[in-house]
Amino acid sequence: MTVIDERAPRGGQLLDAASLPSTLRRLAHELIERHPGLDGVVLAAVRRGGVPVARALREILADLGVREPPLGELDVGEYRDDRPRPAARPRHAWTGAPAPEIDGAVVVLVDDVVHTGRTLRAALDALADQGRPAAVEPLVLIDRGQRELPLRATYVGKNIPASAGDWVVVRMRWDQPPGAWLVPRDAADHKAAR
Numbered sequence: 035m036t037v038i039d040e041r042a043p044r045g046g047q048l049l050d051a052a053s054l055p056s057t058l059r060r061l062a063h064e065l066i067e068r069h070p071g072l073d074g075v076v077l078a079a080v081r082r083g084g085v086p087v088a089r090a091l092r093e094i095l096a097d098l099g100v101r102e103p104p105l106g107e108l109d110v111g112e113y114r115d116d117r118p119r120p121a122a123r124p125r126h127a128w129t130g131a132p133a134p135e136i137d138g139a140v141v142v143l144v145d146d147v148v149h150t151g152r153t154l155r156a157a158l159d160a161l162a163d164q165g166r167p168a169a170v171e172p173l174v175l176i177d178r179g180q181r182e183l184p185l186r187a188t189y190v191g192k193n194i195p196a197s198a199g200d201w202v203v204v205r206m207r208w209d210q211p212p213g214a215w216l217v218p219r220d221a222a223d224h225k226a227a228r
Contacts, residue, residue: 046215046216047213047214047215048176048192048194048202048213048214048215048216049175049176049191049192049204049213049214050212050213051211051212051213053213054206054212054213054214055090055094057175057191057192058087058090058091058094058175058191059094060191061091061173061175061189061191062091062094062095062098063098064189065091065095065142065173065189066095066098066100068171069140071100071101072095072100072101072103073101074138074139074140074168075103075139075140075141075142076103076104076105076106076134076135076136076139076140076141076142076167077091077092077103077104077105077106077134077141077142077144078105078106078107078108078134078136078141078142078143078144078157078161079105079106079107079108079144079145080108080110080143080144080145080153080157081107081108081109081110081111081129083145083146083147083204084108084143084144084145084146085107086146086206086207087144087145087146087173087175087204087206088105088144089105090206091144091173092105103142104134104135105134106128106130106133106134106136107128107129107130108127108128108129108143108157108160108161109127109128109129109160110127110153110156110157110159110160111156112127113127113156113157113159113160114152114153114156115152115155115156116152127160127161127163127164128164133164135165136161136164136165136166136167137165137166137167138166138167138168139167139168140167140168140169140170140171141161141167141169141170141171142171142172142173142188142189143157143158143161143170143171143172143173144172144173144174145157145172145173145174145175146174146175146176146204147174147175147176147177147178147202147204148172148174148176148177148178148185148186148187149178149179149180149181149196149202150180150181150182150183151181151182151183151184151185151186152182152183154172154183154185154187155183155185158170158185171188171189172185172186172187172188172189173187173188173189173190174187174189174190174191175191175192175204175214176190176191176192176193176194176202176204176214177190177192177193177194178194178195178196178200178202178216179193179194179195179196180196180198192214194216196216197218197219199218199219200216200217200218200219201216201217202214202215202216202217203215203217
């Protein structure tokens with residue numbers, strides 16, 4: 035018998051409740067392989083989608099017996115080039131407290147989905163305003179292609195082919211079924227019309 039959860043998005047499921055944690059675990063292992071002990075590593079989570087991914091990643095790292103790297107939440111909204119810009123750019127993109135020190139650190143920039151690369155570019159601009167990291171290594175749960183800028187993630191949970199109008203929905207909240215779904219353009223249009 036198949037049970038359909040009415041709260042799950044319509045479309046093809048990319049990651050389910052079993053494969054999502056195993057994908058995050060693999061990403062954690064890749065991070066440890068590249069940076070044993072994670073000394074000098076800082077996680078910068080792009081608000082909103084990157085925050086639950088980064089928090090889950092930190093929990094897995096702790097379970098693996100590795101020091102949890104500092105975590106900061108980065109609000110890149112004012113740095114986007116596809117939205118109206120304020121007259122003056124903000125000097126502080128970190129939300130919450132305390133802001134992690136990134137000068138000389140390896141910053142792992144965490145987001146749920148990378149698509150055109152514009153959020154990634156905005157995050158790089160925001161980080162540049164916050165300090166001078168030794169390196170920035172993007173980590174994404176889903177890479178859906180369709181890049182408009184020559185940027186790519188260092189760590190990728192899953193690569194998927196997606197059409198330009200398709201959406202990827204990632205859920206990691208306790209009150210909803212966890213997973214990732216590819217929502218075709220017609221389903222996304224129907225959802226937006228409601």
